[in-house]
Amino acid sequence: MADASYPEDLLYHPEHDWAKIDGDVATFGVTWYAQDALGEVVYFDPPEVGTTVTKDEPYAEVESVKAVSDVFAPLSGEIIEVNTSLGDTPETINSDPYGDGWMVKVKLSDVSETDALMDQATYLESLS
Amino acid sequence: MQQTTLKRTPLFERHQAAGAKLVPFAGWEMPVQYAGIRGEHEAVRTDVGVFDVSHMGEIETRGEQAEAFLQRILSNDVSKLPLGGAQYSLLCKPDGGVIDDLFTYRLAPDHFLTVTNASNHEKDLAWFVEQAREFPGAVVRDSADDYAMLAVQGPRAREVVQAFADQPLPSRMTAGRRLLTGRSVLVAGTGYTGEDGVELLIDPADASAIWDELLKRGATPVGLGARDTLRLEVCFHLYGNDLMEERDPIAAGLGWAVKEETGFIGADVLAQTRAAGPTEKLVPFKLTDKGIARQGNAILSGGEEIGVVTSGTLSPSLDVGIGMGYVRPEFAAPGTELEIDVRGKVRPAVVATKPLYPDEETDG
Numbered sequence: 330m331a332d333a334s335y336p337e338d339l340l341y342h343p344e345h346d347w348a349k350i351d352g353d354v355a356t357f358g359v360t361w362y363a364q365d366a367l368g369e370v371v372y373f374d375p376p377e378v379g380t381t382v383t384k385d386e387p388y389a390e391v392e393s394v395k396a397v398s399d400v401f402a403p404l405s406g407e408i409i410e411v412n413t414s415l416g417d418t419p420e421t422i423n424s425d426p427y428g429d430g431w432m433v434k435v436k437l438s439d440v441s442e443t444d445a446l447m448d449q450a451t452y453l454e455s456l457s
Numbered sequence: 458m459q460q461t462t463l464k465r466t467p468l469f470e471r472h473q474a475a476g477a478k479l480v481p482f483a484g485w486e487m488p489v490q491y492a493g494i495r496g497e498h499e500a501v502r503t504d505v506g507v508f509d510v511s512h513m514g515e516i517e518t519r520g521e522q523a524e525a526f527l528q529r530i531l532s533n534d535v536s537k538l539p540l541g542g543a544q545y546s547l548l549c550k551p552d553g554g555v556i557d558d559l560f561t562y563r564l565a566p567d568h569f570l571t572v573t574n575a576s577n578h579e580k581d582l583a584w585f586v587e588q589a590r591e592f593p594g595a596v597v598r599d600s601a602d603d604y605a606m607l608a609v610q611g612p613r614a615r616e617v618v619q620a621f622a623d624q625p626l627p628s629r630m631t632a633g634r635r636l637l638t639g640r641s642v643l644v645a646g647t648g649y650t651g652e653d654g655v656e657l658l659i660d661p662a663d664a665s666a667i668w669d670e671l672l673k674r675g676a677t678p679v680g681l682g683a684r685d686t687l688r689l690e691v692c693f694h695l696y697g698n699d700l701m702e703e704r705d706p707i708a709a710g711l712g713w714a715v716k717e718e719t720g721f722i723g724a725d726v727l728a729q730t731r732a733a734g735p736t737e738k739l740v741p742f743k744l745t746d747k748g749i750a751r752q753g754n755a756i757l758s759g760g761e762e763i764g765v766v767t768s769g770t771l772s773p774s775l776d777v778g779i780g781m782g783y784v785r786p787e788f789a790a791p792g793t794e795l796e797i798d799v800r801g802k803v804r805p806a807v808v809a810t811k812p813l814y815p816d817e818e819t820d821g
Contacts, residue, residue, distance in 0.1 A: 368478070368489075368490060368493065368494060368682070369493050369494060369495055371495075371749070371771045372747070372748070372749055372771065374748075374802075390800070392749050392771070393494075394494040394495065394682060394686060394770060394771050394773065395489070395494065395682050395685075395770070396751075397749070397751060397800070
C-alpha cells in the first residue's frame with residue numbers, strides 16, 4: 330500500500346472523495362484516507378456511462394473483504410467514462426488511489442459546485 | 458460506543474507495534490487486521506498465523522456435580538467427554554434457541570473449562586449461575602480475567618509451538634498443560650480456521666512473552682478480519698450471524714452436537730424439531746458470477762424470497778463470493794440454483810457442500 334498522500338492539485342469532498350477538474354470535465358476517485366479505512370478493495374461495482382450523478386449522492390460501491398461502502402459524487406454531472414480496468418484489478422484503488430485507481434470521468438453540470446469542495450490544506454485539517 | 462469504555466487485551470501494545478488497525482468488537486478494542494486480510498488469510502492457509510482471542514471468555518465449573526450440571530445445560534453428551542478432552546456444544550433456551558456455542562474442556566474429572574464468545578460472556582455466565590442453583594455440588598466461576606488466549610493456526614502451527622514446549626503438544630480435540638518458554642500454558646488442539654493448530658490459554662502476565670516468541674519464530678499476526686474469512690471458508694458458525702436465540706441448532710446443521718437423550722434444557726423441543734424436520738436449513742453457498750453477498754441479503758428463487766444470508770464475504774482462497782444462509786428446506790440440496798439480492802442487484806448463486814474450502818472441484 331502506498332504511503333499517505335493528498336495531492337495539491339485535487340479538490341476534496343468530506344466523504345473522502347477527490348475530484349480533478351479539467352475545464353467542465355472532472356475525474357473522481359477516493360482519497361488515501363478512504364482506501365486505508367476500507368482495507369484491501371476486492372470489488373468495484375462501476376456505474377454505467379451516461380448515468381447522472383448528483384453531488385453528495387452515492388454513485389458506485391467498493392467492497393473490501395470485510396464490508397461494502399458507497400462512493401459519493403463530489404460534484405454533479407453525467408458519467409462519460411468509467412475505469413473498467415478496476416473490474417479486474419480493484420486493488421489499484423489501494424495502490425494508486427489518485428492515478429490508475431481513478432473511478433469515473435464526469436461532464437459537470439454546474440462547475441460552480443467546485444466552490445463547495447475543500448482544497449488540500451482544508452481537507453488535511455479535516456482529517457486531523 | 459465510547460473509546461474509553463472499551464476493554465484491552467494484555468497484547469494491546471503488541472498490536473499497535475505490529476501496525477494493527479484496532480476496532481471496537483464486542484466491547485473490546487481488537488485488531489481487525491495488520492498488514493492486510495488477504496495476506497493474513499494466506500499465512501494461515503499455507504504457513505502459520507497467531508490470533509489474539511483474549512476477548513473470549515472463560516467459565517470454570519468444578520465439584521462433584523459439575524458433570525451433571527453441564528450435562529443439564531450443554532447440548533452435547535458431557536459424560537462422553539474424556540479427561541483432557543474438548544467438546545463443542547450449544548447452550549440452549551428451553552425453546553431450543555441458541556444462547557451461545559461453546560467449547561468445553563475437561564481439565565480434571567470434576568473440573569471443566571468452557572470458552573464463551575466475548576459478546577455472550579455475561580449472558581452465558583448469568584445462565585450458568587442461574588441453572589447451577591439446582592446443583593449445589595457444582596461451583597461456577599467467571600474465569601475470564603484469568604486467561605489471555607492465543608490461537609496459533611496453520612500447517613506449520615504445531616511445529617512452531619512444539620519448538621518451545623517441554624513435551625509433545627496435545628493432539629486434536631484434547632487439551633493439557635505444557636511449559637512454553639518455561640511458562641505454564643493450557644494448550645488445546647482446537648481452532649476456528651480449518652487448519653491444524655493449537656489454542657493457548659495463558660496467564661495474562663505471560664501473554665506478551667508467548668506472543669513475542671511466536672512472532673520471533675515466524676508466526677504472522679492475524680486479525681479478526683481474516684479470522685472471519687477463514688472460518689467462513691470452512692463453514693464454522695459465528696454466533697450473532699449464523700446462530701442466535703431465535704434459531705435452533707437443528708436448523709443450523711449442528712444436530713451432531715445435540716444429544717437429546719441427555720435431557721438438557723431444550724432437548725424436548727429439539728427432539729420434536731429433529732423428528733419433524735426444521736422449517737429452514739443453514740446452507741453454504743457460492744456466488745457463480747461477480748459480487749459479494751453480505752449478512753441480511755435476501756435469498757431468492759425465481760424472484761420469490763426463500764431465505765436470508767447470515768454470513769457473506771469474499772473468499773480469499775477461492776476469489777469468489779461465499780457465505781451461509783437459512784433457506785426453506787426444499788432449497789437446501791447442494792447444487793440448487795439460487796439468487797441473492799445484493800443491495801438491489803440479483804446475483805446468481807449455488808448451494809454448495811461443506812466445507813467451501815478446500816474446493817474439490819478446483820483443488821482436486
